[in-house]
Amino acid sequence: MRLSQPFFQLPVLFDVDRLQAEVAALPDAAWAPHPDGIAGNSAARLITVDGGENDSHQGQMLPTRWLDAMPYGRQVLAGFGVVWSRARLMRLAPGASVPEHADINHHWHTRVRVHVPVFTQPEVAFHCDGETKHMAAGEAWIFDNWRRHRVENRSSAARVHLVADTTGTAAFWQFACGQTPPRAAWRTVAWNPDATPTLLTEGDQRFAVMPAAEVQLLVDDLRADLAVERATPDALARAERFDRLLEHFVLDWRQLCALHGVSGRDRDAFLRLAGAVRAGATPLAEGLVMRTNGASALLVLEKRVLQHLVAAPPLPLP
The missing domain is CATH 2.60.120.330 (B-lactam Antibiotic, Isopenicillin N Synthase; Chain)
Structure with missing residues (x-):
């Protein structure tokens, strides 16, 4: 954080x-x-x-x-x-x-x-x-x-x-x-030998599909920290296209959530959009990093967003 x-x-x-x-x-x-x-x-x-x-x-x-x-x-x-x-x-x-x-x-x-x-x-x-x-x-x-x-x-x-x-x-x-x-x-x-405190622990917070509001939050945060390692004309142009790709991704994800909800209905449609974003971002991401820590922008997109968009389907009951 x-x-x-x-x-x-x-x-x-x-x-x-x-x-x-x-x-x-x-x-x-x-x-x-x-x-x-x-x-x-x-x-x-x-x-x-x-x-x-x-x-x-x-x-x-x-x-x-x-x-x-x-x-x-x-x-x-x-x-x-x-x-x-x-x-x-x-x-x-x-x-x-x-x-x-x-x-x-x-x-x-x-x-x-x-x-x-x-x-x-x-x-x-x-x-x-x-x-x-x-x-x-x-x-x-x-x-x-x-x-x-x-x-x-x-x-x-x-x-x-x-x-x-x-x-x-x-x-x-x-x-x-x-x-x-x-x-x-x-x-x-201090240590209290008579205390039996209640410990609060996280429940399972996973959605079948990540809600549009969380996608927006994660992508906006990534876009705000986006930078180029070397400010060449080519790198700046790719950064602009990468940023626009993410902006359009959020809009399209919101539409899919509006159409199907987040319960997992038509899971393949969400997976197709996630795959298209991954494919579109990969050739644009060379030399794009996070301004704060120098991490690869593509790696952050993958680990913070793309890997968590759609949960694995539940296993069938025996």
Whole structure:
């Protein structure tokens, strides 16, 4: 999600000792390698689709058995008062790093990732768009993951953060990005052995067909950040044609939604339009990027929009 600055520290503190004890008690079986195979990166899944061992973004999100074993971790998450999507403990081995990248998938257009450091050292650095922060244990941070960012663990110990994704309530955004009170006035979330908080998790939000209003939102955002790597006459002309193609796509998608609705009726008509846009955009997209992070405009169109326009048809009942 785009933010007005690279980092925001939230005015809240957590019981580091309790969090560390709960994380340390997790068995080796809780930790899975990074889904993209990035060396030194592993995670314990806390909220996933149906509470299973998966890394999906889509479906009914539920706590896993590992979060059930972390009662204070559950209190930490519930204390934000938001609806959570995926949540994990993210571990970075000594000397390991997270390569520089920007998060361009559809999931990230409306969601921010909250970081609560559990195990960390001063030598762990989080870089985002030219700024560098060390997130200390027991703090809470968010950052603009549309900007390019990376993490380095130059210490001799593993770094572990509790990370969770949310769209956030109005109160959350005021708390996170409003005027920060003096540190003495920050809220402290203490361990309460008698608390049994309700954890709010995302339901399955998928439509058979993406509604026209969401397509408009996603495409308008892409068009607003469109730039050329080198401003040659040819590149500028292709950028104009690419932009016009997207404008026309939104209009045609809206018409299909008006004709068929979004329940999946005449699914093939929507797929044909999506395919035509992909075919039309590909020869125009060379040298077209996002101004903010330099990501390929065609890749953003694919990952943020085209891949999510039409859901796979449901499997037939046995």
